[in-house]
Amino acid sequence: MRGRQRVASRETIAVQDSKDENSASVRVPIAKPCWRRSLRHVLVASLSSFLYGYHVGVVNETLESISIDLGFTGNTLAEGLVVSICLGGAFIGSLFSGWIADGVGRRRSFQLCALPMIIGAIMSATAKSLWGMLLGRLFVGTGMGLGPPVAALYVAEVSPPAVRGTFGGLTQIATCLGLMAALFIGIPAKEIVGWWRICFWVSVIPAAILTIFMEICAESPYWLFKRGRTIEAEAEFEKLLGGLHVKPAMGELSKSDRGDESGGVKLSELLFGCHARVMFIGSALFALQQLSGINAVFYFSSAVFESFGVPSKMGNTCVGICNLFGSVVSMILMDKLGRKVLLLGSFLGMAVTMGLQVIAASSYASGFGAMYLSVGGMLLYVLSFALGAGPVPCLLMSEILPGKIRAKAMAICLAVHWVINFFVGLFFLRLLEQMGAQLLYSIFGSFCLLAVAFVKKYVLETKGKSLQEIEVALLALEAT
Known part of the structure; x- marks a missing residue:
């Protein structure tokens, strides 16, 4: 506490000197946290993003x-x-994540x-x-659904504004590392009987x-400030930003409504009230992210590589490297560059590379040409996704x-x-069989272009x- 008192005294002296020298009182700049x-x-x-990946x-x-x-070989x-049931659990976990995060806190x-990730893995x-x-x-899946929204909230709320985007990118890198770890650990599964069980046991550790x-x-x-726990909020700001930045940070918070609002927002207000516009933006952005077909690549890339005679080990390693x-x-x-520029470039790149997949599946390409277009297009598609469409939506919404x-x-x-x-996870293989790769990839590419607009x-x-x-800024937009 002594250190904080000394800082306060310096600020007081600096402001007083400034007032003495200039009646307009020049504001003394404070270094960034x-x-x-x-x-x-x-x-x-x-780590929650790593587990998700x-x-x-x-x-x-x-x-x-x-x-x-x-005993279910050949049953698509x-x-x-098996692939998508965890996504059903994730829907349940995600649906309740906001009420849990507001009720018990982010930590x-x-x-x-x-907890459910440990139980489910076992x-x-x-x-x-x-x-x-x-x-x-x-x-x-229930743990997977709870983790990403809480991670996005937590990173946005504990990060200094100047590096919030960078820290938000760390969660996407953690997801990539999780994907790569799963792929590398799973490599011996086809040679060693029962190795797949080890792959699930390993996830208990993180x-x-x-x-x-x-x-x-x-x-x-x-969260602490919203619950009326101002002193604790100040202590956490000091831990996260340093004592010099506690008062400015608390001043920013004071511009918002104070008090426990954990139960003050009704579902109807979110969907049809004054927040409907921002809810529409968030929901549509996540919908377009998934309708681009990205998770079909992550779930079934091994099958695509093997269809062209490319060893799945090498192909999935390249996918992981491009994503990372x-x-x-x-x-x-x-x-x-900002969030918007990355999103535009990312979705546009995904549309172009999905076009390469369409050409590879057409009669215009055959043999090695089709293989290079399909495999190369897939890798460039993953790279384009990782540049914006992957990391930005969660951060932007938070x-x-x-x-x-x-x-x-x-x-x-x-x-x-x-x-x-x-x-997407449940029906991708079935749709690929019935519609063909050319039409299915054309649909994915069209959603990428829609996302750009x-x-x-x-x-x-x-x-x-x-x-x-x-x-x-958003309130000003709503008023216009």
Whole structure:
């Protein structure tokens, strides 16, 4: 406390001297908060994104072995269920994530998201039948649905404005690392009997680490302030930003309504009231992200590579590298170019590369030409996705949603994401058989172009702005 008193005295002296020299009172600039203070908290929170990526990718290399061991080989609907049942669980977890995050806080929500992931992973690893596997995946899915919205909220609320985009990119990198870890760990699954069970056991470790380390992380000052716990909010701001920045940060918060609003927002207000526009933007953006077909690539890339005679190990490694590289570049550019530019470039690149897939599936390409177009197009498609369409929507929604509705609105928007994700995972193989690759990829590409038009018309740039400044800007737009 002594340090904080000394800082306060310096500020008082500086302001007094300024008033003596100039009656207009020149404002003394304060250095930006040090990003290192909040980085360790963001890294722990990113473990939930790592787990999300891991459980999305864990069935890619292991699905064939699972189907043989559990007796549903050749049943494409059962295979689709193993992939997509966790997405049904994710829908449930996401739907309640806002109420949980507002009720028990962000830190406890992370711990609650890890618990079903641990239980579900153990159930999957010890499954003796298809139904045991589906039940385990359903449990895992509830944790997957709870984790991403809480992570987006937490990162937005504990990060300094100048690096909020960069820190938001860290969660996408964690997702990429989770996907890559699942793919690499799953490589021996086709050679070693029962190896797929090890792949599920491994996921228990990061889930346990998240549970333990979140206990020593900072709580969101925004959540504490909303609950009327002002002193605790100040203490968390000091931990995250440093003592010099506590008063300015609390001043920003004071511009918003104060008090416990955890139960003050009705569902009808979100869907049909004054927040309908921002809810529409969030839901549509997540819907377009999934209708672009990205998760069909992540779930079934092994089958696509093998259809062209490309070893799935090499192909999936390249997919993981492209995803990681694009995410790193996106993290670097997020606070330089801005969210909107990355989204536009990303969806446009996805449309072009999906066009390459369409050409590869047509009669104009054959043999090696078709292979290079399809495989190369897929890798460029993943790279384009990772540059914007992957990391930006979650971050953007956590920024543009007003503080009063942020957690609950995020839950509803991500529920839309999970519903579409579920049906893409469930029906992709069936649609590929019945419609053919050319028509299906054309539909995916059309949604990418629709996303470009949507982003250009509706998305607001949030680069470098505080959450309160963004909220004021959106209110001004609503008034026009």
